[in-house]
């Protein structure tokens with residue numbers, strides 16, 4: 001789904017199936033294949049959707065508060081994940097309230113359908129992927145939830161998004177695709193989204209240009225970094 005190397009990852013659900021254009025070069029699929037070949041028991045079924053009961057308690061063992069990317073190796077709201085298991089994942093996040101759990105999904109309709117049955121503790125940051133103008137249709141589903149902090153992931157961004165509905169959105173992350181077959185990211189798409197965020201006072205985080213060598217292309221936009229992160233006020237906690 002998302003290269004979460006900068007954050008701690010927690011993966012009680014792994015595996016997925018492709019759903020939209022952003023999935024073409026899915027990082028999680030490649031990584032799961034590699035881990036399967038390396039003989040890791042958790043990935044013995046490769047990228048098939050799998051729920052891992054034994055992982056549910058892991059966040060309780062991490063005493064230091066952390067920002068935890070939840071289900072970075074799949075999509076938590078995939079249709080093959082039962083409601084019952086989703087409730088368990090949420091129970092852990094609700095109880096382990098010293099951590100922040102960042103969730104990202106492309107299954108926005110399922111998210112909206114099950115959201116009223118979930119408890120949205122303030123430490124859950126809920127996001128949807130918007131990799132193109134067409135996928136802005138996911139945003140109203142996110143907005144319909146009671147998540148305290150709602151964010152958008154424009155990665156890998158594949159088109160201009162000139163009319164990003166930012167009302168009710170607390171954070172935007174944008175990034176280009178990386179790897180040998182990376183699709184291009186245009187500078188004007190990035191500056192346009194940045195300008196919309198600045199105008200609406202939404203923190204903007206530009207992760208990377210991507211491309212064949214993402215280290216070489218970096219993350220500077222007109223000579224400066226954009227690494228804004230929401231600062232939830234105390235009312236969140």
Ligand code: SF4
Pocket residue numbers: 001002015016017018019020022023026027028029073074075106
């Ligand atoms: S939704 Fe995310 S994890 Fe699933 S195939 Fe697409 S990019 Fe990969």
